[in-house]
Amino acid sequence: MKCRQCQKSAVIKMERHNTSLCGGCFNLYVHDQVDRAITEQKMFDHGEQILVAISGGKDSLALWDVLIKLGYRTAGLHLDLGIEAYSEVSRKKVETFAASRGLDLIVHPYKEAYGLGVIEIAEETARPACSACGTMKRYHFNRIAMERGFPVVATGHNLDDEASRLLGNVLQWQEEYLEKQSPVLSDEGGTWARKVKPLFRLAEREIAAYSILNRIDYIVDECPMSKGAKMLLYKDILNRLEEASPGTKHKFYLGFLKRPRAATATAKPVDLHPCQSCGQPTPGAVCGFCRLMQRVTP
Amino acid sequence: MKCRQCQKSAVIKMERHNTSLCGGCFNLYVHDQVDRAITEQKMFDHGEQILVAISGGKDSLALWDVLIKLGYRTAGLHLDLGIEAYSEVSRKKVETFAASRGLDLIVHPYKEAYGLGVIEIAEETARPACSACGTMKRYHFNRIAMERGFPVVATGHNLDDEASRLLGNVLQWQEEYLEKQSPVLSDEGGTWARKVKPLFRLAEREIAAYSILNRIDYIVDECPMSKGAKMLLYKDILNRLEEASPGTKHKFYLGFLKRPRAATATAKPVDLHPCQSCGQPTPGAVCGFCRLMQRVTP
Numbered sequence: 305m306k307c308r309q310c311q312k313s314a315v316i317k318m319e320r321h322n323t324s325l326c327g328g329c330f331n332l333y334v335h336d337q338v339d340r341a342i343t344e345q346k347m348f349d350h351g352e353q354i355l356v357a358i359s360g361g362k363d364s365l366a367l368w369d370v371l372i373k374l375g376y377r378t379a380g381l382h383l384d385l386g387i388e389a390y391s392e393v394s395r396k397k398v399e400t401f402a403a404s405r406g407l408d409l410i411v412h413p414y415k416e417a418y419g420l421g422v423i424e425i426a427e428e429t430a431r432p433a434c435s436a437c438g439t440m441k442r443y444h445f446n447r448i449a450m451e452r453g454f455p456v457v458a459t460g461h462n463l464d465d466e467a468s469r470l471l472g473n474v475l476q477w478q479e480e481y482l483e484k485q486s487p488v489l490s491d492e493g494g495t496w497a498r499k500v501k502p503l504f505r506l507a508e509r510e511i512a513a514y515s516i517l518n519r520i521d522y523i524v525d526e527c528p529m530s531k532g533a534k535m536l537l538y539k540d541i542l543n544r545l546e547e548a549s550p551g552t553k554h555k556f557y558l559g560f561l562k563r564p565r566a567a568t569a570t571a572k573p574v575d576l577h578p579c580q581s582c583g584q585p586t587p588g589a590v591c592g593f594c595r596l597m598q599r600v601t602p
Numbered sequence: 603m604k605c606r607q608c609q610k611s612a613v614i615k616m617e618r619h620n621t622s623l624c625g626g627c628f629n630l631y632v633h634d635q636v637d638r639a640i641t642e643q644k645m646f647d648h649g650e651q652i653l654v655a656i657s658g659g660k661d662s663l664a665l666w667d668v669l670i671k672l673g674y675r676t677a678g679l680h681l682d683l684g685i686e687a688y689s690e691v692s693r694k695k696v697e698t699f700a701a702s703r704g705l706d707l708i709v710h711p712y713k714e715a716y717g718l719g720v721i722e723i724a725e726e727t728a729r730p731a732c733s734a735c736g737t738m739k740r741y742h743f744n745r746i747a748m749e750r751g752f753p754v755v756a757t758g759h760n761l762d763d764e765a766s767r768l769l770g771n772v773l774q775w776q777e778e779y780l781e782k783q784s785p786v787l788s789d790e791g792g793t794w795a796r797k798v799k800p801l802f803r804l805a806e807r808e809i810a811a812y813s814i815l816n817r818i819d820y821i822v823d824e825c826p827m828s829k830g831a832k833m834l835l836y837k838d839i840l841n842r843l844e845e846a847s848p849g850t851k852h853k854f855y856l857g858f859l860k861r862p863r864a865a866t867a868t869a870k871p872v873d874l875h876p877c878q879s880c881g882q883p884t885p886g887a888v889c890g891f892c893r894l895m896q897r898v899t900p
Contacts, residue, residue, distance in 0.1 A: 474772055474854075475843065475850060475853065475854045476853055476854070476857055477853075477854070477857035477858055477860070477861045479861060479862060534846075534847075537842075537843070537846055541839050541842065541843070544835075544839065545773065545835070545839070548832075548835055549832075552773060555773065555774055555775075556772075556773045556774070556775070559774055559775035560775055562775070563775045563777060564777060
C-alpha cells in the first residue's frame with residue numbers, strides 16, 4: 305500500500321477519502337483538518353489564549369499536540385474526577401505529557417476541592433453518574449477559563465462523538481438539543497468562555513492513529529462509568545453504516561451543520577444573572593453546579 | 603402471559619407499549635391504530651372511494667382487510683411487475699384474497715401493457731431496478747386512480763418502512779426528501795390522487811402478527827431485487843435500537859412529524875403541466891414515466 309501523496313509506504317487507509325497516506329502525509333492531513341475546522345468555524349485566532357480540556361485520553365492529548373504544532377498559545381486544564389485508579393492513571397498521563405513538552409497545566413482535583421469524587425457526588429445526589437459529571441465539567445471548564453482570562457475552551461470531541469450525539473438527538477427530535485449542537489458555542493458577548501471542538505472533522509480511528517504515530521502516551525481505558533452508555537451503541541451503529549457507506553458520519557454531521565434551521569430556531573436570548581451562590585452566570589437563581597453541591601453538603 | 607385488557611391468554615407481547623394482548627384485543631388495537639392514523643392525519647372519510655395498492659405482501663393485504671372491517675369503500679389495485687415466479691405468486695395471493703371476500707380488484711400487468719417486466723425495463727434504461735420500479739409504481743397508482751375516479755390511493759407502508767426511510771434521509775440531511783416524508787401527500791387541489799399510509803403507526807412485526815392471526819395468506823418472500831438494499835440495513839439498525847429502547851421507531855418517526863419545519867420549507871408551489879406524451883401532470887415537459895418508456899421503445 306503506497307501513499308497517494310508521495311508514494312512512500314502508507315500507514316493508514318481511509319475509505320471515506322478513498323486514499324492511503326504515509327506517516328508524514330497523514331500528519332499533514334490531520335493538521336490541515338484541524339486548521340480548517342478552526343478557520344471555517346471561526347473558533348479562535350493566534351492572538352487568543354486557548355484553555356484545552358485534557359482528560360488524558362487520545363482525543364484531548366492529540367488536540368493539544370496539534371494546537372501546539374499549529375503555533376497556538378495554550379494551557380491544559382485537567383479535572384481530576386477522583387475515580388480511583390482510572391483518575392490516577394489519567395492524571396499521570398496528562399502531567400507527563402505537559403512536563404515532557406514544557407506546557408502550562410492547571411489541575412483541579414475534585415477530592416481536594418469538595419472532599420468527594422464525581423461518583424460519590426452522583427450517588428449522594430441520586431443523579432446518573434454521566435449527568436452529574438457533565439454538569440461539573442461544563443461548570444469548571446467555564447469558571448476556570450473565565451477566572452484565568454482564557455476566552456476559549458477547546459475540547460477533544462471528534463466526528464464520532466458529534467455524529468453519535470446527533471444520532472441520539474435526532475432519534476428523539478429534541479429540537480432544543482439539536483439547535484445547540486455546534487462545534488462552536490458563542491461566548492454571548494463575554495458572558496461565557498467560547499466552547500470549541502477543533503477535532504470535529506476527524507474520525508476516532510484517525511485520531512487513534514495520529515496518537516500512536518506521534519507516540520502520544522494516553523490512557524486507553526474508557527471511563528469505568530461509561531459501560532452500557534447509549535453513546536457506545538450509537539457509535540457502534542454509525543460504524544456499521546460507515547462500513548457499508550464510507551463517509552456516512554461526515555455527511556451526517558456536516559450535512560446537519562449546513563442544513564436550513566427550523567423557523568423556531570431564531571435566537572431566543574437567555575436572560576442570565578450571577579448565581580446567588582457562586583456568582584457564575586446562570587438563567588436561574590442558583591446555577592446547576594451549586595444546586596448539585598447543595599445536595600451534597602448540607 | 604395474560605392479556606392486559608381482558609386476562610385471556612395473550613398472543614403477543616409489545617415491549618414498546620409495555621403490554622401483552624390476546625387475539626381479540628390485539629385486533630381491536632390494530633383497528634384502533636389505523637382508525638387513529640386516518641382520523642388524526644385527515645386521510646379520507648367514509649364518503650370517499652379508496653384505491654388500495656396491493657402487492658400481495660402482508661402489509662398491503664392487512665391494510666385492505668382493516669379498511670374493509672372499518673367500513674370503508676375500497677377497490678384493490680395490483681401492479682403485476684412481471685418478475686417471473688415472484689410476480690406470479692404475488693398476483694395469485696391478491697386475486698385469491700379479493701375473490702374470497704368479493705372485493706373489487708384492478709390488475710395492471712406490465713408485460714401485457716409494455717411487453718416487458720420491470721427488471722427488463724430497468725435493464726434497458728440502465729436504471730437501478732428499485733428506482734425504475736418506484737417511478738412506474740407512483741405513475742400507475744396516480745394515473746389509474748385519476749382515470750377511475752378514486753380521490754385517494756392508500757399504500758401499506760408501516761412504521762418500520764417510514765422510520766427506515768427517514769433514517770436514510772436524515773443521514774444525508776436531504777431536506778427536499780425530508781419535507782416530502784409524510785403519511786399524507788396532498789392532492790394539490792385535485793391535480794393528483796391523495797397518497798396516504800394508514801399503517802404508519804404499526805410496526806412490521808405487529809402487522810405480521812395481525813396477518814397470521816387473521817389467516818391472511820400473503821407472499822412471504824421479499825422482492826428478489828431488494829437484496830442488499832440500504833433500507834434493509836436501516837431496518838436492521840432500527841431493530842437494534844428498538845431492542846435497546848422499545849419505542850425508538852415510534853418516537854423517531856412521530857417526533858419527526860411533530861417537529862417545527864425549516865424556514866425554507868414554506869410551500870414552494872410546483873408548476874404542473876400535462877405531460878406532452880401521456881397528459882398526466884408533471885413539472886417538466888414529459889413525465890418521468892414517459893421519459894423512462896421512451897428509452898425502452900425506440
